[in-house]
Amino acid sequence: MESEIKDKIANRTVKIGILGLGYVGIPLAQRISEVGLTVLGFDVDAERIRQLNGGKSPIKHIPHTQIEGMKAAGFEATDDFSRATECDALIICVPTPLNKYREPDLSFVTATMDEIAPYLRTGQLLALESTTWPGTTEEVLAPYITEAGLTPGKDFYLAYSPEREDPGNPNFHTRTIPKVVGGITAACLEAGVALYGAFIDKVVPVSSTRAAEMVKLLENIHRSVNIGLANEMKIVAERMGLDIFEVVDAAATKPFGFTPFYPGPGIGGHCIPIDPFYLTWKAREYGLHTRFIELAGEINAGMPDYVVSRLVSALNAQGKSLSGARVLALGIAYKRDVDDMRESPSVFVMERLRDWGAQIDYSDSNVPVFPKMREHQFDLSSVALTPEVVAGYDAVVLLTDHTDFDYDMIRKNAQLLVDTRGKYRGQVSENVTRA
Structure with a gap:
């Protein structure tokens, strides 16, 4: 046969x-x-x-x-x-x-x-x-x-x-x-x-098939752990007044012993947010507690809350409250230039903002209409970006750095711009906040 x-x-x-x-x-x-x-x-x-x-x-x-x-x-x-x-x-x-x-x-x-x-x-x-x-x-x-x-x-x-x-x-x-x-x-x-x-x-x-199954988990746990480290370093760097993207870029010039991973508003896609928990679940059958892997998962899962806290602080500095504020989410796919919404951290940020009473809209040409999802529901369509539209929001939050965004126009017209992707690294501006 x-x-x-x-x-x-x-x-x-x-x-x-x-x-x-x-x-x-x-x-x-x-x-x-x-x-x-x-x-x-x-x-x-x-x-x-x-x-x-x-x-x-x-x-x-x-x-x-x-x-x-x-x-x-x-x-x-x-x-x-x-x-x-x-x-x-x-x-x-x-x-x-x-x-x-x-x-x-x-x-x-x-x-x-x-x-x-x-x-x-x-x-x-x-x-x-x-x-x-x-x-x-x-x-x-x-x-x-x-x-x-x-x-x-x-x-x-x-x-x-x-x-x-x-x-x-x-x-x-x-x-x-x-x-x-x-x-x-x-x-x-x-x-x-x-x-x-x-x-x-x-x-x-x-x-064996078991070895092949473990290969996949290791590949994505490796990414999850390193992204978790980058996200934690971002929080520390921000508290110290440092730009983590500048730090990672400089560290990446080392030709050995360092691989750059960049922070963001969380992790998305079907693999990185999911795969570590497959191993932690199975490890319990063997009496093992995978603390390191789970800690990275906790840090990454907490990033949407960090983004919201940064937005709240920035609004407060302008004498505004998050409740009732008009907020525009830029990019809701989980990664640049795709329409894939699986486990997108943008959606978790939007849900938290909605829970706090903000009025949410989004702009993402890759996702013209917010799709039906198993656990997340928004009755929204993508907003076309113009200077007048951008200026009409109390805050704009960059969540996914699609290449078709006019970043210059957005920065010039936003009342408040919260950057979670380091797109505006090195650009000092009163209306730009890192998150």
């Missing part, structure tokens, strides 16, 4: 199913289509399927032309999960959020497995890419395989390969980002390496 799937990969007749057509699934499908392999995409969102089958991209930084190219290469999107049986390989790319208790929520993974389980067959390869705790592939996915009458490593192949997408980053693409792969057995690993090697430049095999 192993040679059969490897032969299909080698002779380019393998059909690959992508389960979950979002920020990870679409770029993956696009890359697979690009090398001439057949791709079938699965999702439960009827509107997303309609868009993709119509050649339209539902994600801003992915152009329509890429979707049209996928279509021309034979890509199709469907919500008919019985078609999973058509696929030789299935790759799961669904969200793995936290629940309200900050515990792992694998409901999207298990719901996907419930959908495809009746249609699994001999000779298939199943790979999970969703971020999760070490042991998930063995403990959660493998039972579905055995219950289907199949045996991982003998007549079915099961692997884990953590996603490594960085939306909006022009320097890295799905093809060029090395892919870590772990298998339940040696045969599963060989099949997984063969599959990903067909469309990724470099594949990095590891000893």
Whole structure:
């Protein structure tokens, strides 16, 4: 069976199913289509399927032309999960959020497995890419395989390969980002390496799915901890009257032993705010308390409150109260020049301002209308920026430093400008406050 799937990969007749057509699934499908392999995409969102089958991209930084190219290469999107049986390989790319208790929520993974389980067959390869705790592939996915009458490593192949997408980053693409792969057995690993090697430049095999799952957590915990350090240093530097961005820039000139991480209003995206808690939750099973990791999470989660406190102080200095103040949030996506709202710290800042009685608006051309979110609700649309509009707010808070903002115009016209991104570093002005 192993040679059969490897032969299909080698002779380019393998059909690959992508389960979950979002920020990870679409770029993956696009890359697979690009090398001439057949791709079938699965999702439960009827509107997303309609868009993709119509050649339209539902994600801003992915152009329509890429979707049209996928279509021309034979890509199709469907919500008919019985078609999973058509696929030789299935790759799961669904969200793995936290629940309200900050515990792992694998409901999207298990719901996907419930959908495809009746249609699994001999000779298939199943790979999970969703971020999760070490042991998930063995403990959660493998039972579905055995219950289907199949045996991982003998007549079915099961692997884990953590996603490594960085939306909006022009320097890295799905093809060029090395892919870590772990298998339940040696045969599963060989099949997984063969599959990903067909469309990724470099594949990095590891000893097990548990090791591959831990790799993803380490990567993002590393970022979370260092961003937490930068955020704490920002608070200390501000109290001392120092500009942390100047300090980080100068430290970054050291050619060894230092990697620059920059502070902000918090952390966002699906990975960095979420992944550390997957490990801290699993570590408790082993009687371990990951204090260092959790402390970084607490610091990062507290940054929206710090931003609000800085705004309150700046308004007070002008004889104004936050309650009843008109505040404009600049940028609500979690990072520059994307439309991705997942765990955006901007939203947490906006909620705190609303709770304190401020009148909130936002401007973000990447997000024309505030989207429906599981836990956050605002009935707002993006405000167009003009000198008159900017001047009409008691305060403007820069939360995401999109490149299409006219920063000069904003600084000149804002009554009060709170900068959380260091965009105005080195620019001394009575109306600019660092946060």
